[in-house]
Amino acid sequence: MSExxxxxxxxxxxxxxxxxxxxxxxxxxxxxxxGLAAALRDSLQAGGALHxxxxxxxxxxxxxxxxxxxxxARLIARNADHTHLATAESELLRLGANGAQxxxxxxxxxxxxxxxxxxxxxxxxxxxxxxxxxxxGKTGLD
Numbered sequence: 001m002s003e004x005x006x007x008x009x010x011x012x013x014x015x016x017x018x019x020x021x022x023x024x025x026x027x028x029x030x031x032x033x034x035g036l037a038a039a040l041r042d043s044l045q046a047g048g049a050l051h052x053x054x055x056x057x058x059x060x061x062x063x064x065x066x067x068x069x070x071x072x073a074r075l076i077a078r079n080a081d082h083t084h085l086a087t088a089e090s091e092l093l094r095l096g097a098n099g100a101q102x103x104x105x106x107x108x109x110x111x112x113x114x115x116x117x118x119x120x121x122x123x124x125x126x127x128x129x130x131x132x133x134x135x136x137g138k139t140g141l142d
Contacts, residue, residue: 018043018103018129025049026095028088028114030078030106031061032133038068040103050095054078054088054110085110089117101127108132 018025018040027037030053037051051073055061058075065073074091076084092114096102102118104111111130118128 108135
């Protein structure tokens with residue numbers, strides 16, 4: 001693909017079954033999660049889903065999200081020492097104060113860290129769905 005090419009997203013995959021989730025839903029992920037966010041937005045049960053993404057480049061990610069109708073998503077700049085995840089954890093806890101269900105996707109280590117923070121804060125495991133799409137040096141993830 002080249003800059004400016006159009007692309008098409010496909011719907012939710014069986015490897016991450018979200019059919020029984022009800023609103024409100026908070027999705028945490030990264031650039032690899034943009035397609036899932038668009039699919040969730042288009043699903044009936046996820047009306048009003050909130051999106052929080054860690055991204056390598058906010059300036060590049062914002063127009064992509066705008067073009068797929070996710071311009072209201074919150075973006076946090078990823079940094080090498082992972083300190084940005086403390087901001088993500090705080091934001092997720094704030095967004096989830098209303099009993100939201102959480103969908104955590106993207107980088108495996110980020111999912112593990114924010115998932116632990118949610119559980120430590122008392123969020124029941126039944127309110128959290130997670131699927132790692134990638135990890136540095138790993139292949140074969142969904």
